[in-house]
Amino acid sequence: MTQTDRIWTAALLVIGDEILSGRTEDRNIAQVAKWLQVQGIRLTEVRVVPDKMDRIGEAINALRTAYDYVFTTGGIGPTHDDISVDAVAAALGVPVVIHPEARAILEDYYTTRGGLNDARLRMARVPEGADLIVNRLSGAPGIRIGNILMMAGVPSIAAQMLDSLTGKLEGGAILLSETVGGWIKESEVADLLRMVEQGHSHCQIGSYPFFRDGRTGANFVIRSTDADELASCVDTLCEGLGELGFDFTPGGI
């Protein structure tokens, strides 16, 4: 495997009781997944764990050794239930320290917003040795230590942090995808899908059924890092669907 063929992988650890209780519908998995695609990094596993030191620590240690990057969302705010920094520091065996630049950012941010109290100063705490992921929206920065990137749980703030990381992480070939879809029952084209995939060894085809207005449809997503093979695979699939008499739409429906 040459350097350019190396596949870069990432895991996402979503930290938060509010996701596990169903109170809050997670928006970060899809957001981080899409962003990683563009960086040439594959999101390969997601875990959601509660706001508990040991559960966060176990997950961090399992994921940071298995993947190139581990992103976390949640638990870096000012309140008592924000324990992600403590949990990651404990997992890494380093103390928690006040990051001077984070403190300065927060002092500046809260100058016109009531001043920097003890709770707000919590957001300057980092595992020793960490760098900051700057965030213009709320002042409080994200944290980067080793291959771990810690972000806020609020999706709009996490988005700002991803934005400031854009282009800064080493990645590989971007996974390209094309979608073909129509009012097709996937169970009627299962053989075709399997054969087309087998004929294109660097492509993967996913089949995603949907049900709308009492009708059954499916989208077929073809993924490859090779643009030519991707195009050839899409052509072959479209030909096959046409020969079977299906109406379909490149781009999916």
Added chain:
Amino acid sequence: MTQTDRIWTAALLVIGDEILSGRTEDRNIAQVAKWLQVQGIRLTEVRVVPDKMDRIGEAINALRTAYDYVFTTGGIGPTHDDISVDAVAAALGVPVVIHPEARAILEDYYTTRGGLNDARLRMARVPEGADLIVNRLSGAPGIRIGNILMMAGVPSIAAQMLDSLTGKLEGGAILLSETVGGWIKESEVADLLRMVEQGHSHCQIGSYPFFRDGRTGANFVIRSTDADELASCVDTLCEGLGELGFDFTPGGI
């Protein structure tokens, strides 16, 4: 701990490349989480893994030994990328067999829909020893084997399967919750939240900030299995917020 105090736990394993690529935003985590709350079962971990035999198998074996129940979503359809049954069977060390009742259900369902072909018959395959989770929407049933409950990835079909499981799983005390919220910066009430939580040992308070129309607010979610202590905790928190001069709303905003 008495029998009624036993906490019943569950994990959810979301199986699907489409979630990890960001193409599809997961809806099953929140759906399963909310449903479990009502059954008196706590969702304690979620993992999302790709459509790969070994990755599904590893996760199944890790989760089924750690929790009372493991739910899976995705990968039980008719196409080549639907490998969840094979992966779970391999993880359990049992063969895959055609379930006669599932076959009968599918034969009946497809009588008026083009007949039961090989692809559709795939949806009657189960790990040996499994029972079915009946589903009126699409014909194809979910699968129950040991403490593993396998459901469809399409949220509306997963919902049908959950519905047919309602009241059938042993659970414990239901985790109750109340929300109090307002245009409050959580960093201004962090001490109050911590003190109120410390004063109610069977309650947990989560603090969830939000940003809307350029303003900052927060919802505080108080959780307990004890209705009296929950009510007392909510009262104490509301008194504290009132004394600090905040406008807030029981029920949250």
